[in-house]
Amino acid sequence: MARLNINGTIHEIDAEAETPLLWVIREQAGLTGTKFGCGIAACGACTVHIDGVATRSCSVTLADVTEAEKIVTIEAISPDRSHAIQKAWLELDVPQCGYCQSGQIMAAVALLDSNPNPTDEEIDAEMSNICRCGTYNRIRAGIKRAAELL
Structure with missing residues (x-):
C-alpha cells in the first residue's frame, strides 16, 4: 500500500x-x-x-x-477556469479535438511558472507535447496571451 x-x-x-x-x-x-x-x-x-x-x-x-x-x-489547475492559461485557451479557441489539451495545459503552466514571459523560440523549445491536430500556432498564441494575463 x-x-x-x-x-x-x-x-x-x-x-x-x-x-x-x-x-x-x-x-x-x-x-x-x-x-x-x-x-x-x-x-x-x-x-x-x-x-x-x-x-x-x-x-x-x-x-x-x-x-x-x-x-x-x-x-x-483551476476548477473554476480562472487560471490565465485556461482563460487564454478559451479566448483563442486553442484546442481542436482537445485530446492532448490537458497535457498541453500542464506543460504550458509549468513553462509560465518558470518563465513568465517566454519568447516564441522558448515556447517552441519547451513545449514538446504532440498535438495530432497541429494546433501549435494556437498553443503558442495561447501561452503568449496567458503571459499577458498573468
Whole structure:
C-alpha cells in the first residue's frame, strides 16, 4: 500500500510498484483528466506536475514517487477556469479535438511558472507535447496571451 499526495489529498494506493503513475492517477485516484496517449513518454498527453516539474506520468512508476512529493493533475489547475492559461485557451479557441489539451495545459503552466514571459523560440523549445491536430500556432498564441494575463 502506497500513499500519494495528489492535488493536495492523500490517496491510499493499492497497486503494484511498477504500475505507471498515469494509471494510478486515472484508476486508483479516479482523476481522468490526465490522458493516455503513447505510453512511452513521447506525446505528453499524460503530463502532470511532480513538485512543480512537468512530468510524463506514463513513464513514472508508483515506486518512483513518495507521499512527500506533490503531484498536481489538470483537475487542480483551476476548477473554476480562472487560471490565465485556461482563460487564454478559451479566448483563442486553442484546442481542436482537445485530446492532448490537458497535457498541453500542464506543460504550458509549468513553462509560465518558470518563465513568465517566454519568447516564441522558448515556447517552441519547451513545449514538446504532440498535438495530432497541429494546433501549435494556437498553443503558442495561447501561452503568449496567458503571459499577458498573468
